[in-house]
Amino acid sequence: MARLPIYLRALSALSDRDIATSSSEELAQAAGVNSAKLRKDLSYLGSYGTRGVGYDVEYLRYQIARELGLTQDWRVVIIGVGNLGQALANYAGFSTRGFRIVALVDADPARVGQRIGDHTIHGVEKLETLVAEHNVSIGVITTPAGSAQRVADRLVAAGVSSILNFAPAVISVPDGVDVRKVDLSIELQILAYHEQRKTLSCGDST
């Protein structure tokens, strides 16, 4: 389920506040979802709650982390070290959740050799070598749209089977490879859409 990471975060927040036990109602509120939905999601993993009491925060946290595969560490390569790629490379939220960025890659020769945090930027020609060497399983594409498909093809050929695509392009991959797409400008456009409808319905003529 796509909501497990949200629950995990809510549980971590409760854990930080030294709360040992939590009801589905409380958890659901912290996660911003319906309590019945939360219970149903959790029951899908197994019966980790205690009726009349609630859920043990630490235990449930571990179970969700295990279900998500966060107890392993995942090797990640980032292709395209522009603004977004740098932001992701420095983002602390990854390393604390079992994701290890093992390489930064860029096609621009001027960037190759520069250091970003703990990493040196490699040339894109080393992509396959790096993937094989570090046993990378997840690729993050932060290149311009025009290069995204080409990079994706090379990642797949090199054996990467999960891709997170920030480039504003639809990329196609063979069966068995997962792609998730995040488009920052799309989110803003959706906001603008709602915003416009709000002002229109108020008869605002500006």
Add this chain to the structure above:
Amino acid sequence: MARLPIYLRALSALSDRDIATSSSEELAQAAGVNSAKLRKDLSYLGSYGTRGVGYDVEYLRYQIARELGLTQDWRVVIIGVGNLGQALANYAGFSTRGFRIVALVDADPARVGQRIGDHTIHGVEKLETLVAEHNVSIGVITTPAGSAQRVADRLVAAGVSSILNFAPAVISVPDGVDVRKVDLSIELQILAYHEQRKTLSCGDST
């Protein structure tokens, strides 16, 4: 509809290739969706296609842009100028779509006064003034999780009614205010989940 921006991007790509007319099948493939779904989405806006011919790329592009409100320009303020905030401030995809970043704000005094691209970072105490002065309607939160709710409250109080939240926290706002949440690490966690299930189902015992 949340898919309109995707169609818009596909149309722009076709337009760049000097294609004047496109069928729903072709468009759907470019957008990565089913053609019937695309036709239904578009028919919701009105009958902008011609049976037997297809859709006029430029005309449809304008109609979608208008529906989304991209023909106006939206004033945006970014709160929290860390890695992600900087990346967003420099992101070209915003300005080309009717979004104008009018101010960067940060709570860290060491950052105030620094320049990012065309903008100078302002202190967070100026938030309300900046919102009023530039008639800001969209706020982007890229602060740490702990500050997100406080910033959101101030944005709402200042009159902002659409918020894009990148902070890893659930924020609550009054009715009439839209919040969209983007969490970069959640996307990776979902990939890890699928990746783990793939390797498990292959009996890989590593």
Add this chain to the structure above:
DNA sequence: CCGATTTTGTTCCCGCGTTCACAAGCTCTT
């Protein structure tokens, strides 16, 4: 030890979104 209370796990139902399939309509050829 037994009943009251609380909270989980689950069932059932409703509504929405997706998809198939077809009718309506436009163009081009003959």
Add this chain to the structure above:
DNA sequence: AAGAGCTTGTGAACGCGGGAACAAAATCGG
């Protein structure tokens, strides 16, 4: 001018996810 060939727009069925409501189970008090 009329029919053949496409392509859009939409009606209907299907499937899935969400939410309310209830039964099962565990704790607490008498």
